[in-house]
Amino acid sequence: MTMMTELAARKQPINLAIVHVDPDAFVAHFLPWLEITTFLTAQRQGLATVPADGRPPALTAQQRAGGTAHEIGNDTLAAFCMTAAMQGDSAAVDRVEQALVAQLGRDFPGNVGLWHFRAEIAAPVTLDDFVGQAGRKMLAGEIAPPPMRGGESWNTGLRFLEKALGSNFRSEIVYPLALWTRARWAELVDKGLTFMAHVEDNLPLLRGALGEPRNDAAFVANMLLLGGPAVEMDMQESVEGMLRSLARR
Structure with a gap:
């Protein structure tokens, strides 16, 4: 061997x-x-x-x-x-x-x-x-109260994704992260519309993104890209560029 x-x-x-x-x-x-x-x-x-x-x-x-x-x-x-x-x-x-x-x-x-x-x-x-x-x-x-929950989920998702990308266990972290991300954003779409910015614009985008069946880094990155404006998160250009690159299939 x-x-x-x-x-x-x-x-x-x-x-x-x-x-x-x-x-x-x-x-x-x-x-x-x-x-x-x-x-x-x-x-x-x-x-x-x-x-x-x-x-x-x-x-x-x-x-x-x-x-x-x-x-x-x-x-x-x-x-x-x-x-x-x-x-x-x-x-x-x-x-x-x-x-x-x-x-x-x-x-x-x-x-x-x-x-x-x-x-x-x-x-x-x-x-x-x-x-x-x-x-x-x-x-x-x-668990953060509902007004802060979306923003906290976004921050956690971004940090976990960044950490996964540099780990020996990228795939082993990304798959559970995708499942977790799906659950968090599905909860926001179903129960958190009161705390979503520009619902008429962001809700259809998030629902469409949640329709993606694959649980991978591209899915996580896309949810962060689309979810940022929905929970009013300001993205640095470097972060947005990284997410856009990962979200491409």
Whole structure:
């Protein structure tokens, strides 16, 4: 088995754990995923060679303490927390955290990715801050009042999409995000017309966009493009350009 085949074999179960928000599967496959990705990163840098048995070695204490394992761990934990947040499954995140702390200690690889969903950040600055704070509210079941709900959903959708685009788990985040986006905008169309700007113009556009059957990045981007004016969100040119590019099929 080649290392790339091993990579694919180890990524599939972690993918499924993230999509289905399965904490037990996630914990079971977390370390094997970190082992292969850390090894391949070192190999690309000329710092490792394939062992005689053809399998990536277990992480050393030094590797667990920082570096590549933590970078990949942060991305992996963030992906799980995002899909859990979209389902409002706080218990799944608790279970993952408890298991990883018991297995690897409080400084386990990925603890910073989880921290953004746990800490209260009064003034978010980075994308990770914004994503984590939105996810934190979703995990806590904090729902904005109807006048603010559309705008908050728009902001959350945009931040989650941006985070997904830079993740090793783009597809695994985007599919649940598309389902979540569909549900949020369907709710606005059905129950939130009082809080929609220029209903006569925006309502037909949103209804038409919700008729798209595919749950992918293009759908999410299109809903953000059309939903922005409906909830009176000002888009920077760079954001609008990114969304237009993604929305093209």
